[in-house]
Amino acid sequence: MGSKERFHWQSHNVKQSGVDDMVLLPQITEDAIVSNLRKRFMDDYIFTYIGSVLISVNPFKQMPYFTDREIDLYQGAAQYENPPHIYALTDNMYRNMLIDCENQCVIISGESGAGKTVAAKYIMGYIS
Template identity: 40%
Template structure:
């Protein structure tokens, strides 16, 4: 297991994956990561020319690690990170940033996990009774709807009602990430649907 965790990109890929025109990620002091494109085939211990997204040309000299590969633009904005071809730090950060800035979406799935960005703004319109009704009773089809904290609560309540087994919703994150608020919305959803549903009828939307 440890070997899998510590495996590096040089073991996963070869320079055959880094031909001229390949799109990669580079470290940037201001943006953390910036996209670029190889102007020639990549070679270790050589000055490799890269054209950055802003049009500038720079050079890198890598002796050990291959640069992170960029995902195709067609995947940018999808609501589940697991659909990306490459799932690594720059890919995740870029994807979440795109959804937040361009789509005004604070929620993104990563498989069964819901990733939430604290917008530090009033988003009460995302949590009204009308939104609860969108997710209420859809059960396993909830993944066909937009990612939302209510979707997580709906899955838990649906399984509780259908199978009669205890369910858990784990909310984790850094200090100030919005854990308390997220937990409150889970409880709000559960309180709302529990008051108007029975274990026998839940899952059958009117």
């Protein structure tokens, strides 16, 4: 399966779309982070890592990548095997819970209307 088929909702032009993980930015400054998030947002990349932290930007529109296809893609995959996604974070958390036999926690923060409730629904939908 080619990457175009696997990641039907992801652009392949990294130079224009920014980086998946902002620890890879040449300089980690406020301007570089904002610029990277803006580039990704303009190309409908709403998820970006900064190390193990997932940043999600509310697109204020329906996005095509919350289907069973994405669940299958992220289930059991290593965190960096696929593009950043809330399902990657959720799967990693779930596997850590099973392996470590310890409770896990996801902190969802943001301003009113940022999509916190929607993110929580996707997390709960993935594990249920």
